[in-house]
Amino acid sequence: MxxxxxxxxxxxxxxxxxxxxxxxxxxxxxxxxxxxxxxxxxxxxxxxxxxxxxxxxxxxxxxxxxxxxxxxxxxxxxxxxxxxxxxxxxxxxxxxxxxxxxxxxxxxxxxxxxxxxxxxxxxxxxxxxxxxxxxxxxxxxxxxxxxxxxxxxxxxxxxxxxxxxYESVPFEHASPLHKKISEIVQHINSHYQEPMTLSGISEMFYMSPYYMSRAFKEITGFTFIEYVNMTRIREAQKLLRESNRKIIDIADSVGFENIAHFGRMFKKLTKLTPHEYRKHQQ
Missing domain, CATH: 2.60.120.280 (Regulatory protein AraC)
Structure with a gap:
């Protein structure tokens, strides 16, 4: 077993x-x-x-x-x-x-x-x-x-x-590559609402798309697009819990250009539609 x-x-x-x-x-x-x-x-x-x-x-x-x-x-x-x-x-x-x-x-x-x-x-x-x-x-x-x-x-x-x-002990990244991927993750966390592609981000951080894609998955456990979508859906959940904004406005504000794609990704990650999630949280 x-x-x-x-x-x-x-x-x-x-x-x-x-x-x-x-x-x-x-x-x-x-x-x-x-x-x-x-x-x-x-x-x-x-x-x-x-x-x-x-x-x-x-x-x-x-x-x-x-x-x-x-x-x-x-x-x-x-x-x-x-x-x-x-x-x-x-x-x-x-x-x-x-x-x-x-x-x-x-x-x-x-x-x-x-x-x-x-x-x-x-x-x-x-x-x-x-x-x-x-x-x-x-x-x-x-x-x-x-x-x-x-x-x-x-x-x-x-x-x-x-x-x-022991809070005075400084955190050290395992390697320069770990530090670079951490910086990319921080960028996604801060700019998730903006258009974001693997080629665009890899160019911004002076890496080849293939190398960045492999390193990102190896270090974080997520593919680049998985992490971007998950970050956007997590922020959408917060807005659904804490505001009365329309679902289409929330989708747009977290970086989804297509409401249908937003709905599919939301259900995939939360097992609920955005409307069901909001109702469940009330």
Missing amino acids: SETVSLTYGAEEGDFYIQHIKRTEPFERTNHYHGTYEIYYLLSGQRNYFIKDRSYMIAPGDLVFINKHDVHKTSDVGQPGHERIVINFSDSFIGTDHPFYHPSLFGVFQQPAHVLSLNLQDQIFVQTIMNKLTKELNEKQNGFETYIKLLLVELLLFSSRYAER
């Missing part, structure tokens, strides 16, 4: 979700962004993790924090196979009106670097929290939902303090 699931609880887009899985074959993550916070803990193997506009090499004992709506994708590095725990939770799970809420709990999601590389002592501490979460969710004793929140608060508080202690 190519994967062994030790634990799954909740739904990924729900208030609280956790999954512990071990894979022995190549795997690429397919969900690109969501409205929940994510904590990713790698137990074994190596992963390339693209988050927002940077690519990270993840090793066992690394904790990864991904803010709501940030684009992210993992892919294999070297030998296939890895083991990891993923936790997703919503604002309403430990929201501002919750007795456990404190702004510092979410500090780790605001850090420029998304990865905490823990020393052995801190890995043991985090593993203890993960073991307690697993035990609670397997046994489901009286009050287990409350204890899950306590354990999540403990993990977030520890991680935010850890990030504050």
Whole structure:
């Protein structure tokens, strides 16, 4: 069997979700962004993790924090196979009106670097929290939902303090090519509403279209056009949630010249039409 699931609880887009899985074959993550916070803990193997506009090499004992709506994708590095725990939770799970809420709990999601590389002592501490979460969710004793929140608060508080202690360590790109692709991603993030082609962007960044296309896919996990479309649809989702603008105006404002193409891409990425998405969010 190519994967062994030790634990799954909740739904990924729900208030609280956790999954512990071990894979022995190549795997690429397919969900690109969501409205929940994510904590990713790698137990074994190596992963390339693209988050927002940077690519990270993840090793066992690394904790990864991904803010709501940030684009992210993992892919294999070297030998296939890895083991990891993923936790997703919503604002309403430990929201501002919750007795456990404190702004510092979410500090780790605001850090420029998304990865905490823990020393052995801190890995043991985090593993203890993960073991307690697993035990609670397997046994489901009286009050287990409350204890899950306590354990999540403990993990977030520890991680935010850890990030504050080590925030002076500057992020370094794995190579000049990683830095260049990061700059291209930042350009797409800032100019998604403008006409954008592979040939035009590759010329702007002094690369051949073929070389840029291969490097972009290898480093981010997305093709160039996949990433452009996904960025535009993500911004369209935000406008559908937060404004009453007409759908045709939103399509135009995020860079789609053709409303039919916008509708097809929106449904492909969200499984809903723009109209259904807006209704669902109200």
